Amino acid sequence: MKVGSKLLREVAFMADLTAANAGTYQFDDQFSINRLGYGTMQLTGSGVWGPYKDPNQAVSVIQHATELGINFFDTADSYGPWFADRYLAAGLKKASNRDNIFISDKVGQTRQGPGIWTPHGEPNYLRQQVGVSMMTLGIDHEDLLFLHRIDSHFPIADQVGELKKMQDEGKIKHIGLSQVSVDQIKEAQKYAKIDAVENLYNVADHKDDDVVDYAESQHMAFVPWFPLNTGKLAGADSPLSAIANKYQVSEAQIALAWLLKRSPNILPIPGTSSIQHLEDNVAAANVQLSDADFDQLSHLSK
Numbered sequence: 001m002k003v004g005s006k007l008l009r010e011v012a013f014m015a016d017l018t019a020a021n022a023g024t025y026q027f028d029d030q031f032s033i034n035r036l037g038y039g040t041m042q043l044t045g046s047g048v049w050g051p052y053k054d055p056n057q058a059v060s061v062i063q064h065a066t067e068l069g070i071n072f073f074d075t076a077d078s079y080g081p082w083f084a085d086r087y088l089a090a091g092l093k094k095a096s097n098r099d100n101i102f103i104s105d106k107v108g109q110t111r112q113g114p115g116i117w118t119p120h121g122e123p124n125y126l127r128q129q130v131g132v133s134m135m136t137l138g139i140d141h142e143d144l145l146f147l148h149r150i151d152s153h154f155p156i157a158d159q160v161g162e163l164k165k166m167q168d169e170g171k172i173k174h175i176g177l178s179q180v181s182v183d184q185i186k187e188a189q190k191y192a193k194i195d196a197v198e199n200l201y202n203v204a205d206h207k208d209d210d211v212v213d214y215a216e217s218q219h220m221a222f223v224p225w226f227p228l229n230t231g232k233l234a235g236a237d238s239p240l241s242a243i244a245n246k247y248q249v250s251e252a253q254i255a256l257a258w259l260l261k262r263s264p265n266i267l268p269i270p271g272t273s274s275i276q277h278l279e280d281n282v283a284a285a286n287v288q289l290s291d292a293d294f295d296q297l298s299h300l301s302k
């Protein structure tokens, strides 16, 4: 009897545990995605360098994410490099809904070792990265391709222009920019339609509010990186503990619920290598913050 009711509770929990509860974001006629996504950067070695210590676990996390209704995955060849993309490709191979999965990828960074990132926006290099990434990921086009960083050594016109050329060739569906100001987005919009922005943004650090507002005004997706502030919002010392207690949910769920409420264009991509944390994050889709609590949390960043 006890086992039966436990099983029933688990079944009810799993039925409620879906990224679909976060609502959807419409990229275009073909792609409507669940707003709560997943970022692959944790599936690497220390300093985002080298393989993840347990490659099978990395593939299982991706696979389980698809089972939980996640159909938006953020990745980059620079994660590993290439290791995260390989795990992503392997995990998605087993997904029953592969045709409905949307990947955002990034180009424009080189890696020289753990923790070292060097922007490189030479158009030929951006083109090479797109070609190699499509092979690694096993895809024939990029759903969304971010310029990871604008490289000051090359004109924006040349970097965004090369992405536009690849879009015209059918290699890229949507173009995005990462870690940019509103002025930089406006400059890039002269050379291509910009459909998404990916900047550092979370409840404890939202100095890019103007970028979120501009993205919403332009029907651009805003993908906040470090949505959990690299885990600092989710750990024992989290500034969100009191409010998490009030809602009887985890701190990570409060951080994600705040992002989901901030703008309908925000698509959080929490990163994790843990199945338990993955499920915890997806459950954030069920958390509805009151307006008063949302406003109170918004002051954390000031």
Ligand SMILES: NC(=O)c1ccc[n+]([C@@H]2O[C@H](COP(=O)([O-])OP(=O)(O)OC[C@H]3O[C@@H](n4cnc5c(N)ncnc54)[C@H](OP(=O)(O)O)[C@@H]3O)[C@@H](O)[C@H]2O)c1
Pocket: 038, 039, 040, 041, 042, 074, 075, 148, 178, 179, 198, 199, 224, 225, 226, 227, 228, 229, 230, 231, 232, 234, 235, 250, 252, 253, 269, 270, 271, 272, 273, 274, 276, 277, 278, 280, 281
């Ligand atoms: N465009 C850019 O320049 C840029 C830069 C950085 C990142 N990104 C993207 O943004 C994504 C998210 O960033 P991120 O992964 O670095 O940081 P994050 O999502 O803010 O935090 C990840 C950290 O939080 C922990 N965590 C995750 N869920 C948790 C939970 N429910 N409870 C407790 N701890 C939890 C993870 O550890 P465990 O593995 O133990 O769960 C990990 O240490 C990346 O994966 C990447 O796709 C983009």
